[in-house]
Amino acid sequence: MPWAVLVLWVAVLALAAMPFAGKLGDVQQDRAVDYLPDGADSTQVARIQDSLPGGEATEVVLVYQRAAGLTGADRAAAQRQVTEIASAHELTGGAPKGVASKDGTTLMVPVASNEPGTDEEAKSAFVEDIREKAGGGDGLSVEVGGPGALQADMGEVFESIDGTLMIATALVVTVLLILTYRSPFLWLIPLIGVAAAALSSRALVYGLVQGFDLTVTSQGAGIMTVLVFGAGTDYALLIVARYREELRRIERPYDAMRAALRGCGPAVLASSGTVAAGLLCLLAADLNSSSGLGPVGAVGVVCALAAMMTLLPAVLVLLGRRVFWPLIPAYGSQPKARRSLFAVMGSSAGRRPVAILVSGGVLLGALALGAFNLPGNLSQEDSFTSKPESVAAMETLAEAYPERSSQPITVLAPTGRADEALATARSTEGVVGAEPGRNGDGWTEIAVFANDAPETAGERSTIERLRAELDDNGAYVGGPSAQQIDLEDTNARDRAIVIPLVLAAILLILVALLRSLVAPLLLVVAVVAVWGAVTGLGGLLFEPVFGFAGVDPSMALLSFVFLVALGVDYGIFLMHRMREEALSGAEPRTAALTALRTTGGVIASAGIVLAATFMVLMTLPLVMLRELGFLIAVGVLLDTFLVRTYLVTSAAMLLRRKVWWPGPLSRAPRPDGEPHREPRVPEPAGRGK
Incomplete structure (x- = not known):
C-alpha cells in the first residue's frame, strides 16, 4: 500500500503537476479591474473602456521640472522628446500638448495610447519605452507618472512575488524543521510533501482558470504558496509527533501509522476543513480579488491535506524507524520523563484559572483599543514600501498644480x-x-478634472456629486480615485456578509468534530478576540513605527478570514486531544492538562512555522502584503502562546464537563464508575517489523 501511494504521487507530479504548475504565472491577472468590485461603477467604466475604439487606454504623464524655472532649452528638449514618442507610438488625441505650472517650474504632458490594449506586458513595455525616451539632466528632472506608469510599477513588483515567496518560504520552513526535529533526514520528508502539494495546487489552479475562467491575481497565488507551506507543515508536525508516539506502543511502522492517522486524522481533517470553508466563504465577496482568493486558497489547503495524509505517511512507513535517527523511538520504550514548558504552563493555569482568564481577557481588550488608532485607507500612491518613479511624479504634480487635479x-x-x-x-x-474623448459602442468618454488633488476628501466629494448629478443620464463615473471609493464601500459590504458566513461554517465543522456546542463557541470567541487584539496592535504600530500611511480596505476581511480559520486549527488540535482523554475516562482537569502537555510542543512548533511563513510576506515591497503578513504572524503567535495555552485551557478547567455540553461527555460518570464512552475502534495488533 505505501508503495502504491508513492507511485501514484510520482505519476501525478510527473504527468500533471510539473508540466502545468509553471503555467500558472502566464494566466495570472493583475489589471486594475481584477482587484475591483464586480458590480461597482468604476468597474463598469473599466470594462466599457475596453470596447471603445482602440480598446483600453494606457495613460501616463511626463513631468518636466527645474527648481529655478524651466528655460527655453528645457521646453525645446521636452518638445523633441514628446515628438519622438508620438512618432514611435499611436497616441490618442494627436500630438500631446504640455500644461505649464503657474510658477513656471513644471511642465505636465499627458500621453495616452490604446496601442498596448489589455496586455499587461505591452503596457509595461510602452511605459518603459517612454521612460527611455524622456530624459533630463543638468538640473532638469523628468519623471513619468499617471495611472499607466503606476500600474507598470505595480506589475514589476507582482512579477517578483511568486519566485521570491517560493524560495523564501521554503528556506524558512527548512530551517525550522531542522531545528524542530534535530535529525539529518527527518526534516526532508515533510518538505518533500509540502513541495508536492505546492506543485499540485498550482497545476490544479491553472486547470480551474482554463476550465472555469477563474480570476487569479499574483497576490492570490502568492498567498496560496504561503498557505500551502504553512498549513502543510503544520499538518506534518502533528502527524509525525503522533506517529512517533505510536511507534513506542506498536511494533510495526505500518500499524503505528494507521493508529496515528486514526488518532489525529479527524483533527487534521477538521483543521483543513475550517480553513478551506472559511476561504470559500470569500466567494460571497463582491471584490474580484477577494472572491478569486477564496477557491485559490482552498485548493492550496486541500492539496496540502492530501499530501500530508497520503504521501507523507507512505514515505515515513517505507523508511521505517530509522528516519528518526539519532532519536529513534524504540518499541516499548518510554520518552524521557521531564517537566515540559507546557506542563508548567498548564499547572499555572490550573492553580489560578479565574485570574489567568480575567487578566488575559483584559490584555486582549486593551490591545484591541489600538484599532481606534489605525491610519485611514491606503491610497494607490502609498501602496509601495519604497517610492517608485510613478509615485514621485504624482507628488511633484500635486505640489506644482495645487489648483487642479x-x-x-x-x-x-x-x-x-x-x-x-x-x-x-x-x-x-x-x-x-471636462473634455469629451472617445466614442464607440454607444458610449462617449469624458475626462473630468477636479479642483482637488487625487484621493483627497475634496476630490471624493466631487466624485460623489458627479455620480448624483449624472445618475439620471445613465452615466458611470470611474477612474483611479473612483475605484478607491468603490473599494472602500464594497469592502464594508463584503465584511457584513462574509464574516458571519465564516463564523457559521467554522462553528458547524467544530460542532461535528467535538460533538458539543460550548467547546466550539469557546474556540471561536478565542480566535475572534485574537483578531481584535492584533488589529489593535496594528493600529499602534503601522503608522507610528512602520511608517505605513494607510491600511488596505480589504485588510479587515482578509485578516479575519485567515486568523479565525487558521487560529481555530490549534484549538482543534488541543480540544480533540482533550476529548480523547475524556473519552478514556480522565477527569476534566486531568484531560485538559494531558492534552496541553502532549500537544503543546507540536502546537508551538506549528505556530512558529505558520507565523514564520506569513512573516515572509513582510519582505515584499507592497504595504498591503506587509500588513497582512504582520497581522497573521503576530496573531498566530498570540493565539499559540497565550490564548490557546492559557486562556482556552483555563476556561476548559473552569467549565469542567460543561465544556462538552450537550454531548454525553458533559454528563457525570455512571453509577458503576464508568464514563459515558463513545464507540472506539480497537488498536491494530500486528507483529513483526
Whole structure:
C-alpha cells in the first residue's frame, strides 16, 4: 500500500503537476479591474473602456521640472522628446500638448495610447519605452507618472512575488524543521510533501482558470504558496509527533501509522476543513480579488491535506524507524520523563484559572483599543514600501498644480446624452474642466478634472456629486480615485456578509468534530478576540513605527478570514486531544492538562512555522502584503502562546464537563464508575517489523 501511494504521487507530479504548475504565472491577472468590485461603477467604466475604439487606454504623464524655472532649452528638449514618442507610438488625441505650472517650474504632458490594449506586458513595455525616451539632466528632472506608469510599477513588483515567496518560504520552513526535529533526514520528508502539494495546487489552479475562467491575481497565488507551506507543515508536525508516539506502543511502522492517522486524522481533517470553508466563504465577496482568493486558497489547503495524509505517511512507513535517527523511538520504550514548558504552563493555569482568564481577557481588550488608532485607507500612491518613479511624479504634480487635479475622473455617458452629461459635469461643484474623448459602442468618454488633488476628501466629494448629478443620464463615473471609493464601500459590504458566513461554517465543522456546542463557541470567541487584539496592535504600530500611511480596505476581511480559520486549527488540535482523554475516562482537569502537555510542543512548533511563513510576506515591497503578513504572524503567535495555552485551557478547567455540553461527555460518570464512552475502534495488533 505505501508503495502504491508513492507511485501514484510520482505519476501525478510527473504527468500533471510539473508540466502545468509553471503555467500558472502566464494566466495570472493583475489589471486594475481584477482587484475591483464586480458590480461597482468604476468597474463598469473599466470594462466599457475596453470596447471603445482602440480598446483600453494606457495613460501616463511626463513631468518636466527645474527648481529655478524651466528655460527655453528645457521646453525645446521636452518638445523633441514628446515628438519622438508620438512618432514611435499611436497616441490618442494627436500630438500631446504640455500644461505649464503657474510658477513656471513644471511642465505636465499627458500621453495616452490604446496601442498596448489589455496586455499587461505591452503596457509595461510602452511605459518603459517612454521612460527611455524622456530624459533630463543638468538640473532638469523628468519623471513619468499617471495611472499607466503606476500600474507598470505595480506589475514589476507582482512579477517578483511568486519566485521570491517560493524560495523564501521554503528556506524558512527548512530551517525550522531542522531545528524542530534535530535529525539529518527527518526534516526532508515533510518538505518533500509540502513541495508536492505546492506543485499540485498550482497545476490544479491553472486547470480551474482554463476550465472555469477563474480570476487569479499574483497576490492570490502568492498567498496560496504561503498557505500551502504553512498549513502543510503544520499538518506534518502533528502527524509525525503522533506517529512517533505510536511507534513506542506498536511494533510495526505500518500499524503505528494507521493508529496515528486514526488518532489525529479527524483533527487534521477538521483543521483543513475550517480553513478551506472559511476561504470559500470569500466567494460571497463582491471584490474580484477577494472572491478569486477564496477557491485559490482552498485548493492550496486541500492539496496540502492530501499530501500530508497520503504521501507523507507512505514515505515515513517505507523508511521505517530509522528516519528518526539519532532519536529513534524504540518499541516499548518510554520518552524521557521531564517537566515540559507546557506542563508548567498548564499547572499555572490550573492553580489560578479565574485570574489567568480575567487578566488575559483584559490584555486582549486593551490591545484591541489600538484599532481606534489605525491610519485611514491606503491610497494607490502609498501602496509601495519604497517610492517608485510613478509615485514621485504624482507628488511633484500635486505640489506644482495645487489648483487642479493631475489625474482625470473618467465619465462614460450614453452617446445620445453625451452633450448633456458634459454640460452637467462642467457645472458640478468642484470640477475645473471636462473634455469629451472617445466614442464607440454607444458610449462617449469624458475626462473630468477636479479642483482637488487625487484621493483627497475634496476630490471624493466631487466624485460623489458627479455620480448624483449624472445618475439620471445613465452615466458611470470611474477612474483611479473612483475605484478607491468603490473599494472602500464594497469592502464594508463584503465584511457584513462574509464574516458571519465564516463564523457559521467554522462553528458547524467544530460542532461535528467535538460533538458539543460550548467547546466550539469557546474556540471561536478565542480566535475572534485574537483578531481584535492584533488589529489593535496594528493600529499602534503601522503608522507610528512602520511608517505605513494607510491600511488596505480589504485588510479587515482578509485578516479575519485567515486568523479565525487558521487560529481555530490549534484549538482543534488541543480540544480533540482533550476529548480523547475524556473519552478514556480522565477527569476534566486531568484531560485538559494531558492534552496541553502532549500537544503543546507540536502546537508551538506549528505556530512558529505558520507565523514564520506569513512573516515572509513582510519582505515584499507592497504595504498591503506587509500588513497582512504582520497581522497573521503576530496573531498566530498570540493565539499559540497565550490564548490557546492559557486562556482556552483555563476556561476548559473552569467549565469542567460543561465544556462538552450537550454531548454525553458533559454528563457525570455512571453509577458503576464508568464514563459515558463513545464507540472506539480497537488498536491494530500486528507483529513483526
